[in-house]
Amino acid sequence: MESGYSLFHAVPMTDQLQDVRRLENEFADAMNRMYAVGNGLARMRAALEVQTATSPDTWSAHAPAAAPTAPRPSHAPAAAAPAPDSRVAPVTPVPPVPAAAPVPSWWQREGAVTRVLALAGAVVTLIGVALLLALAMQQGWFVPELRVALGVLLAVGLVAAAHVVRGRESRLGRSSAAPVAIAATGYAAGYLDVVAVTTVYGWVPRVAGLAIAAVVAVSGLLLARRWDRQLLAVVTVLGASLLAPVVTEGFGDDVSLFVVVLSAAALLVRGDRGWPMLAIARTLPATSLILAGIAVDAGDSAPSRLAIVAAGALTLLAVVGAVSAARHDRTDLVGSAIVAVSTIALLTAFGVHGQTLRTTGFALVAVAFAVALAVSSRGPVGPVPTPLATTFGAISGLSALLAVTSGAPERWVVSGILVTALGYAAAAVTTRSRVTLWVAAGTTVVASVAYLTHPAAYVDLWSARDHDAATALLDSALAGGVAALGAWGVDVVRGIPARIRRLTRVAALIAGLATSAVAVISVGLLLGEALGATSAGFLAGHALATVMWMVTSAWLLLHGLRAESRRALSLRLGLGLAAVSVAKLFLFDLATLDGLWRVVAFIVTGLLLLASGTAYARALERTRLPEATA
Known part of the structure; x- marks a missing residue:
C-alpha cells in the first residue's frame, strides 16, 4: 500500500x-x-x-x-x-538642420530698391524733358535751333553718363539697373528730338526722320547687346515703334516699312535667343502698326500692296527668330506666339485685295508654312519643339482653307475643302509626322462639317431634286478617301495610343458607310434624271443603301470569326450596323419609300438578316470544332 x-x-x-x-x-x-x-x-x-x-x-x-x-x-x-x-553600435552625432531663413520683403531684396528708383527716375526725367521742351516753345525761349541742340546734348549726355556709371560699377564688381535707366532716358530724349525736327518744325522729311530714328534705335540695340541688358533693348525698340506714327502723323506704308526694319535690327542683335521680351517688343507693336495701316487703306479702291511686303517680311523675321530661340531653348513658347500674331497681319494684308490676289496669297502662305514645317522637322534646321511645329502646321492648314473658300466657285467649295484635307492626310501618311497628322485631323473636321450638306439634302425627295448630285458623288468619293487615309495615317504614325487607333478605325468605317450611302443615292438620282424618273432613282438609292449596310453588317460578323484578335470589335460593329439598318428601314424607309422599292427593301433586308444569322451560326460552330478536338 x-x-x-x-x-x-x-x-x-x-x-x-x-x-x-x-x-x-x-x-x-x-x-x-x-x-x-x-x-x-x-x-x-x-x-x-x-x-x-x-x-x-x-x-x-x-x-x-x-x-x-x-x-x-x-x-x-x-x-x-x-x-x-558588444552589440550596440556607437552613436554618430548628426549635425543640426539649419532653420529656414525667413523670406525678405520685396524692398529688402538685393537690387530691388535700385531698380524701382531707377525706373521712377527715368520716367520722371523724361516727363521733365518733355515739359521743358513744351514750355520753351510756349514761352519762346531760345530759337528753335538752340532748343533742338540742347535736346541733342541732353540725350548724348545721358547716354555718356550711363557709360560712366556702368564703368564705375564694373570696376567695383557691382551691377545695377541705374545705367540702363539712364541710357533709356537718353534714347527717349533722342526720340523726342526726332519728333521735333520732323513733326514740330518740319526741317527734315518724314522718311529722313524715320531713318534718324532707326539709327538711334540701332545704337541703343548695340549698346544693349554689349551690356547684355534685355531691358535696354526692349525700351529702345518700343520707343522707336511708338515714335513712328508720331513722326509721320499717321499710319501707312512708311510706318510699316520702318517697324519691319526695326524688327530686323533687333533680330540681328540677339536672334531672340534668351530674350523673349525683345521678341515680343519687336513683333507685337509692329504687327499692330501694320494692321492699323491696312485699316486706314481698306476704304480705298486700290489698297497698297506694300503692306503685303511689310507683313510678309515681318512674318519671315518672326519665323527665323522663333526657330533660333527654339534651338537655344526647347521650352520656348514665345516664338510660337509671335509667329501666329505676325501671320494675322499677313493674312489680313492679302484679305483686303481682290479675289485673285487674295486666293493666290492664301495659297502661297499655306505652301510656305508647309515647307517650313517640313524643313524644321529634321536637321540641319530642326527638329523644332512641338508647339512651334504645330503652329506652322496650323497656319498652313488655315491658310489652305481660306484659299479654298475665297477662290473656289460656290459649287466646288466643299470639294476644295475635301481635297485640302485629303492632301494633308496623304502628307501625314508619307512623312509619318505627328504634327502633320494633327493638321490633317483639323482639316478633316472642317471638311466633315462642310460635307454634311449632302446627306442633309437627301432626307426628302424635294430637297434631293434641287441638290447637285454630281458634286455630291464626287465629294463622297473624296470624303471616303479622307477617311481611309486618315485611318492609315493613325496606324503608321508612331506614338498614337492603341485606343485612339481603334476609335479612328471605327470612325473611318462609319464615315465610309455614310459616304457610300450618299454616293449610291447620288447615282440613283443621276440615273433617274437621265431616264426621266427622278423619284424612282431617289427611292432606289435609299433602298440600295439600306441593303448595302446590311451586307456590310453580315461581312463584319463573318470576318470577326476569322480573326481572333478582332472578333469582339467586328461583332460589335456588325450587330450595331445591323441595328442601324433595321432602324433606318422602319423609321425612314417605311415612311419615305413606296410601292415596289419598299417591298424590296424589307424583303432583301429580312433575307440578309436570316442568312447572316445562319451563316454566323455555322461559322461559329466550325471555329469551335477545332478547339474541341485540340
Missing part, C-alpha cells in the same frame, strides 16, 4: 516541477526582451539629444551619458542574458 501511495503522488509532483521550470524560462525570456527594449530606448534618446543640439558648445555641455542599461533580473539565468555592450 505504501509503495502504491508513493507512486500515486510521484507523478503529480513531477508534472508540477516541469510547469514551474517552464514558467521560469518564460519569465527569463520576457525579462531579456524588456532588457533589449530598454537598450533600444536609451540609444534613441541619446541620438535625439545629439540632433537637438544647436552648436558644438551645446553638445559638450549637454553630452549624453553612456546609454543606461536595464538591470538584469537576478533570478534569470545568466546564460540567457545578452551582452549589450
